[in-house]
Amino acid sequence: MKLFQNVSTFHRVLAGLSITGLIYFVSTSNRLPYNQPRVVGPDGKGVFLSPWLAPVVWEGTFDPTLIDSIYKQQNITIATTVFALGKYTLFLKDFLESAEQNYFVGFRVHYYVFTDHPEQVPEVKLREEHHLTVLTVPSSNRWQDISLSRMARLEKLIESRLFNEADYVFSLDVDSKFYGRWGVETLSRLVGVIHPWFYGKHREKFPYERRPESQAFIPSAEGDYYYGGAVIGGLVKDVYQLAKTCRENLDIDASKSIEAAWQEESHLNQYFLYNKPSKLLSPEYLWDDIKSKPWEIKIIRFSQVLKNYNEIRPNP
Ligand SMILES: CC(=O)N[C@H]1[C@@H](OP(=O)(O)OP(=O)(O)OC[C@H]2O[C@@H](n3ccc(=O)[nH]c3=O)[C@H](O)[C@@H]2O)O[C@H](CO)[C@H](O)[C@@H]1O
Numbered sequence: 001m002k003l004f005q006n007v008s009t010f011h012r013v014l015a016g017l018s019i020t021g022l023i024y025f026v027s028t029s030n031r032l033p034y035n036q037p038r039v040v041g042p043d044g045k046g047v048f049l050s051p052w053l054a055p056v057v058w059e060g061t062f063d064p065t066l067i068d069s070i071y072k073q074q075n076i077t078i079a080t081t082v083f084a085l086g087k088y089t090l091f092l093k094d095f096l097e098s099a100e101q102n103y104f105v106g107f108r109v110h111y112y113v114f115t116d117h118p119e120q121v122p123e124v125k126l127r128e129e130h131h132l133t134v135l136t137v138p139s140s141n142r143w144q145d146i147s148l149s150r151m152a153r154l155e156k157l158i159e160s161r162l163f164n165e166a167d168y169v170f171s172l173d174v175d176s177k178f179y180g181r182w183g184v185e186t187l188s189r190l191v192g193v194i195h196p197w198f199y200g201k202h203r204e205k206f207p208y209e210r211r212p213e214s215q216a217f218i219p220s221a222e223g224d225y226y227y228g229g230a231v232i233g234g235l236v237k238d239v240y241q242l243a244k245t246c247r248e249n250l251d252i253d254a255s256k257s258i259e260a261a262w263q264e265e266s267h268l269n270q271y272f273l274y275n276k277p278s279k280l281l282s283p284e285y286l287w288d289d290i291k292s293k294p295w296e297i298k299i300i301r302f303s304q305v306l307k308n309y310n311e312i313r314p315n316p
């Protein structure tokens with residue numbers, strides 16, 4: 001504790017702190033202060049390196065033909081998990097059909113569809129080397145539980161199958177559609193996507209979990225990007241570590257009856273702050289159909305579709 005010259009100063013400071021303040025103090029005292037990274041530069045163009053030298057994938061930063069030819073030599077399989085419980089099965093058709101047009105075309109893909117209504121999984125013609133497995137899970141009557149249980153299910157699926165069946169894995173929101181190429185340019189050890197609604201905002205305004213009692217807590221002076229929970233990816237081993245850690249932290253929060261502001265997305269953001277992704281996907285890879293396209297976005301590749309939450313979620 002270099003900050004304090006002698007023990008009595010340290011005790012006086014401690015005595016003046018509340019328990020919440022103490023947790024805050026201990027958890028922040030050894031963290032490095034640094035400026036928030038920009039997503040769009042002063043020239044209005046997307047910044048394509050993070051301050052820890054992770055590439056940020058934007059249109060124009062890669063040559064699709066060249067990058068495909070490099071990965072072709074590696075004979076890889078990309079597992080893709082997608083959850084469609086309750087009424088969310090209605091998103092599967094567009095999700096899968098648009099994926100088949102755009103998603104890892106020419107590479108081996110294995111979709112794992114988790115659902116409580118296996119009979120509602122549509123028949124979609126898959127490309128050669130693309131496969132789909134339906135995994136039946138129990139229904140749930142809280143959307144928050146569905147969304148956050150994805151971490152535990154991903155962890156278990158990796159343990160039981162993906163260590164043997166795949167090289168990379170992506171977990172994607174089903175209420176989405178592909179509009180453009182999503183290929184091997186997105187592959188890396190650990191991959192996160194920059195959320196389309198917050199990339200122009202100061203990090204103090206990010207909807208991170210702000211209660212120190214939660215395992216997802218992020219202090220207001222910290223944060224790199226606000227990552228979307230709709231896309232998690234990377235090598236099977238690294239995504240396993242992420243899913244396991246987030247699931248453990250979700251369990252700790254649940255035991256204290258705390259639910260983070262944005263469920264597993266909050267825990268994902270906390271994980272990525274202290275375990276930096278090795279590649280970032282620009283908001284081209286997670287847009288929202290109701291959001292107009294600004295100048296810095298040259299192409300929308302994957303986007304959340306319009307939906308009426310009151311109609312499709314099992315609870316408010
Ligand atoms: C764009 C984005 O980053 N979205 C995130 C955001 O809100 P969203 O509003 O996108 O959450 P959402 O309603 O799409 O739920 C996330 C996912 O859970 C599944 N699901 C949910 C409800 C249901 O009844 N049935 C079902 O299958 C489905 O796969 C869905 O895509 O915050 C959520 C957690 O609060 C997740 O982190 C989402 O990934």
Ligand SMILES: [Mn+2]
Pocket residue numbers: 173174175230304
């Ligand atoms: Mn969604």
